[in-house]
Amino acid sequence: MSHYPRPILELISQFTRxxxxxxxxxxxxxxxxxxxxxxxxxxxxxxxxxxxxxLVTCKECGTYAExxxxxxxxxxxxxxxxxxxxxxxxxxxxxxRTGDFPGRYHVLGGVFNPLEGVLLEQLRAAPxxxxxxxxxxxxxxLAFNIxxxxxxxxxxxxxxxxPFTSAKTLKITKLxxxxxxxxxxxxxxxxxxxxxxxxRREV
Amino acid sequence: MSHYPRPILELISQFTRxxxxxxxxxxxxxxxxxxxxxxxxxxxxxxxxxxxxxLVTCKECGTYAExxxxxxxxxxxxxxxxxxxxxxxxxxxxxxRTGDFPGRYHVLGGVFNPLEGVLLEQLRAAPxxxxxxxxxxxxxxLAFNIxxxxxxxxxxxxxxxxPFTSAKTLKITKLxxxxxxxxxxxxxxxxxxxxxxxxRREV
Numbered sequence: 001m002s003h004y005p006r007p008i009l010e011l012i013s014q015f016t017r018x019x020x021x022x023x024x025x026x027x028x029x030x031x032x033x034x035x036x037x038x039x040x041x042x043x044x045x046x047x048x049x050x051x052x053x054x055l056v057t058c059k060e061c062g063t064y065a066e067x068x069x070x071x072x073x074x075x076x077x078x079x080x081x082x083x084x085x086x087x088x089x090x091x092x093x094x095x096x097r098t099g100d101f102p103g104r105y106h107v108l109g110g111v112f113n114p115l116e117g118v119l120l121e122q123l124r125a126a127p128x129x130x131x132x133x134x135x136x137x138x139x140x141x142l143a144f145n146i147x148x149x150x151x152x153x154x155x156x157x158x159x160x161x162x163p164f165t166s167a168k169t170l171k172i173t174k175l176x177x178x179x180x181x182x183x184x185x186x187x188x189x190x191x192x193x194x195x196x197x198x199x200r201r202e203v
Numbered sequence: 204m205s206h207y208p209r210p211i212l213e214l215i216s217q218f219t220r221x222x223x224x225x226x227x228x229x230x231x232x233x234x235x236x237x238x239x240x241x242x243x244x245x246x247x248x249x250x251x252x253x254x255x256x257x258l259v260t261c262k263e264c265g266t267y268a269e270x271x272x273x274x275x276x277x278x279x280x281x282x283x284x285x286x287x288x289x290x291x292x293x294x295x296x297x298x299x300r301t302g303d304f305p306g307r308y309h310v311l312g313g314v315f316n317p318l319e320g321v322l323l324e325q326l327r328a329a330p331x332x333x334x335x336x337x338x339x340x341x342x343x344x345l346a347f348n349i350x351x352x353x354x355x356x357x358x359x360x361x362x363x364x365x366p367f368t369s370a371k372t373l374k375i376t377k378l379x380x381x382x383x384x385x386x387x388x389x390x391x392x393x394x395x396x397x398x399x400x401x402x403r404r405e406v
Contacts, residue, residue, distance in 0.1 A: 003296045004267070005258060010253060011254050013250075014250045020231070029224075031293060032221060034258055041252065041254055042251075045255075047210070048251070050213060051233070051237060055210045055237055064237050066208040066210065
């Protein structure tokens with residue numbers, strides 16, 4: 001690789017810093033880019049600069065946005081007293097795509113992981129408490145991944161919000177567990193089936 | 204995806220234009236970049252602009268270089284009368300890494316593929332003929348991939364250079380075929396073994 005001209009080497013090193021991009025993939029991408037017309041490269045560079053210059057973090061919910069507050073937090077039609085807590089902006093967008101959620105969001109910016117030193121202090125937990133107090137939030141929906149880290153985060157948040165729940169001013173809920181769309185009962189794993197049984201609903 | 208802020212969407216669309224990067228991967232990369240410090244993004248953008256501004260195609264051999272002619276073509280120590288023909292710059296670099304080749308290179312810029320409209324006219328074949336005539340080249344080594352396209356390209360080049368070979372001024376050779384380093388005879392495929400047998404050498 002060291003035989004490449006310097007501009008190629010430099011761009012390869014930029015690409016290898018991206019998650020999941022190894023040296024070989026980076027080399028392939030950069031060689032592809034080297035063969036593209038110069039205006040294409042300039043457009044790519046501009047898009048990167050735009051990301052640096054025009055993207056902000058919403059002070060309310062913590063998601064990526066073009067303006068502050070973001071479109072959702074700035075929308076007075078959205079229920080202030082219903083907050084869906086997610087780990088990252090992508091999760092917010094996944095829920096927003098359903099078109100079924102009338103409330104607001106709160107992006108934690110990660111999951112509770114004491115083994116790697118990520119405590120609630122490292123996440124956007126204090127601003128959540130502040131919003132609950134300020135807006136008299138009546139329900140917080142925890143929408144974390146269904147895994148150990150997600151469960152741990154839910155527990156930590158539940159403990160943190162205990163003053164509100166014991167005062168009966170706040171309800172904490174989590175996303176339902178069960179069989180995903182299109183699944184076969186025959187092939188579902190035990191935990192999913194067990195969750196689906198426990199969460200059964202009247203028809 | 205359409206719920207993302209515009210700067211994110213624009214950069215995602217730039218990434219999806221790269222080979223092997225789908226919308227989901229592009230989204231993941233851009234979200235990662237959105238969380239990186241702004242100077243990092245600026246450095247990435249600069250590296251892209253550098254590629255557009257500082258990379259040239261060597262007029263002699265056709266590889267990517269910082270100057271024209273490239274370091275290899277500008278090196279008077281390298282044998283002008285021995286040319287290794289490769290399909291793309293990456294192949295040139297692979298051979299250069301062996302440190303075993305004293306001659307020069309010629310990058311065709313692709314392989315002969317009449318079904319997709321790639322004839323010798325679309326490749327850098329005419330400049331090769333010109334170099335052979337000008338420098339009285341005595342040997343051309345064809346270093347193409349061992350596949351149908353590589354064989355076809357070798358045949359087409361052989362035909363093109365027929366005037367030189369029949370005048371006995373030029374010899375055309377190709378890379379040896381055989382068992383790669385570290386291989387087991389037991390597990391080698393038939394074609395490789397058959398090539399290894401045909402190309403056997405005295406010990």
